[in-house]
Amino acid sequence: MTRRGTRQRRIAGAIKQLPWQKVRNPWAPVDVLCEDSVEIILNAALDILQEQGFRFLHDESRHLLESAGANAANDDGMTRLDRDFVLENIESAPSSFQLLARNPKHSLDVGGNNIIFSSIGGPAFVSDMDNGRRAGTYKDLCDYFRVIQGLNIIHQEGGGCFEPMDLPPESRHLDLYFAQLTLLDKNAQAYALGRERTIDCLEMTGIALGKDREELTEQPAILAIINTNSPMQLDVPMSEAVLELAAANQVCCITPFTLAGSMSPATLAGTLAQQTAEVLAVVTLTQIVRTGAPVMYGAFASNVDMQSGAPALGTPEYAKMALASAQISRRLRLPFRSSNTTTSNTVDVQAAYEGGMSLWSAILGHTNLVNHAAGWLEGGLTASFEKLIMDAEMLQMMAATLQQLVVNTEELALEAIAEVPPGGHHFGTAHTLERYENAFYSPILSSRQNFEAWQEDGCKDATERANIIWKQLLSEYEQPFIEPSVEEALRSYIDKRKTTIDKMM
């Protein structure tokens, strides 16, 4: 069997999907706040920073702020940031930028009307229908990456779809980066917990892109989620990552985690004010580290379930705050990040409709980065293989929906309309036949079988079909080209680093 023969067979059997594409939103954003309300919330956020302050737990960050003119921290550790100080500093943050990928065709535009769909990042567990929910392993992680690489609609990997629990915690980020940079040629997020892990990401990305640290600063290639410890605090590991990333001209996506009623007030306006204050505090820090460093306004605002105190995601409150946060972000001219969330424990209708609430509100608000766009389950504790496929279908459908509806003579088809008699059909017209192949969106997952055919086929619901599809994608995976010398350099970087880490233990 020749190589060519093998490839042809695979393509013939390949899952039909949309080609890799940039997704842009041609619609006007949906505004849920009047302009006055946006100003009131922004002013409240600035008041919070000026009157109450924000706690930077990292001494170096605090000192940097103070050297730049911030007030000295109080006894309670709060750094009060004057309104003008904040406004002057955030001014330099860019409203858009490009994010390099190993494959330049997969580089991403961030900001404006661009939408990036990123796969899930961060869970402890992985699940699929065959083996259930379990602690993630490196093998599972690599398989998950292979499916992500195979799904064209996923623009970016989300910084580790789940923790490979079989690897030592102090060095598993190295294996993660190695997998990201060799199994994928898409952009992948960093795992930004502390200085060392961030520097490793910078170094390894540099190796993969053939750039030294100086050249790497010319254009962003790394994006990391920076979570504040809401309310009103930034811890040391996150601060260290902010300092490294901003200095290297890489992207800090600053995302408070505000569940209204727990980490923020039990009201949406209060949560939005606090969230905005937290984002502005950290944006200020980034711009002091490096004027013009790329940042994003990230929102992860939802509510707790007031009966149980449990997180509630993909809720009406979630959707409204995603829309409102996007609006505040537009006012600040910062690119915006939202997510695709659900609290469901399984890939069921709840996962789909809560995901729909999250996704539609993200799209309508002109979210630039839809984080966790594919794979998220169980409030973010689990990455599901089947959910990855379901989400990819939903993302593809959104991308197709955002395609401009063309109105011209060809599309109006008045001749075809005249040709078909009343009560007749358009199946055989020249106009239809010309468009037979590509007239409409063709699904990955959705079935259009009639009931009888579906029954004969075993009554498989969409989650069961998703199970078949991810396995097929995995079997069709082909590793994207990487120079053997580059792969070798990455391998020796992580081997060397592991030796150092072992010695430190």
Place this chain on the structure above:
Amino acid sequence: MTRRGTRQRRIAGAIKQLPWQKVRNPWAPVDVLCEDSVEIILNAALDILQEQGFRFLHDESRHLLESAGANAANDDGMTRLDRDFVLENIESAPSSFQLLARNPKHSLDVGGNNIIFSSIGGPAFVSDMDNGRRAGTYKDLCDYFRVIQGLNIIHQEGGGCFEPMDLPPESRHLDLYFAQLTLLDKNAQAYALGRERTIDCLEMTGIALGKDREELTEQPAILAIINTNSPMQLDVPMSEAVLELAAANQVCCITPFTLAGSMSPATLAGTLAQQTAEVLAVVTLTQIVRTGAPVMYGAFASNVDMQSGAPALGTPEYAKMALASAQISRRLRLPFRSSNTTTSNTVDVQAAYEGGMSLWSAILGHTNLVNHAAGWLEGGLTASFEKLIMDAEMLQMMAATLQQLVVNTEELALEAIAEVPPGGHHFGTAHTLERYENAFYSPILSSRQNFEAWQEDGCKDATERANIIWKQLLSEYEQPFIEPSVEEALRSYIDKRKTTIDKMM
């Protein structure tokens, strides 16, 4: 056990849900067409009517049009309607009106920013998880009505959730109306197939509302879906219904069924032009019958699956055409109808995400009547009890999302933010405790249990939980009050009519 005791127990056990409420959309509608494109499509529709015409199969309708100044029908049966003739006639159609319900509290505002959620109408089959998919019976129909009456978010019954196949076809509409008018006190759609059935609806609605036929014309109380036989034709039974309803000042919701590639061109613009032409033809007829008769622009435009020719619903094309149709309808100042659709054969994630595509596009386009908003399955062939619950949850979530986000001093909660230390929590603040009960949307169906609790509870997915919930709603059903004399009058009307129908057979 006293009556009071019984009622209290039921309320204690009742499904928690949102109260009955009018739903309004405070957001600006999402426009997917530029203004020029709207005009181009509208002009194309008028061109189609003027150059090609529309086939009214009903002689009386054609003669009415001709008496009013339309061209005589050609040999091919096409009535050509001049552009100015159409535009002058449709001018009198109202942009909004009220629709009476038996319980005046359940009367509905149609038009503007108002949204009505209607339950499914029309299928042949009913399904639930216990007994599967089967031909509907009158007993099932009555149970379905009881659940619909119990779900506050459903504003209107959709004209028979499925056919009661155990009743004779020529008189089952009488039993349907009897069930609508006695088991529900919400507005219910008519079963508008032919003159007799429509007159029966008018008569029985009159009895239920205590109005004679003359009084009934004072305000609309009946809405019927009028489907054209796309392309470009209206059959005799539908025409008879149009004539009866319009003459009685009742609502014709004119809805072409245009699956692009089958009943209309394989392009969205062409489908929109044809659909608009068909709506305008029938609106013209209604206004000739009675100037100012209430009508709606209904859209049921989707695409066929080009591989199989099967209907494809809840697709990107469906969503775009729902948005575009709504925009054309706004230009014509007609209230608009869309739907909540899916092709899925079971209550799975596909049903949820296709429903989400349908529902979000309906809401964003300022749809006034979301037909089939709850219960629809399998391309409309089946009404599902579990789907009814899933949809009710999605509808409630939409209603909650559309509630205005309030920004004021109370809601900004700056004192509460100041009160909680960095990294602390808001669970115990006075601000949270004051809002404990009603701060956030409380779901009917969604679970927020953690994985372990959910596992202990039997790993029930949302569809399985929906099965429990509809049964509980059914067990909690209480028949809304109806004067015994009115119920008796309805009973004797249908008995008498059945005797007449029997004699005619």
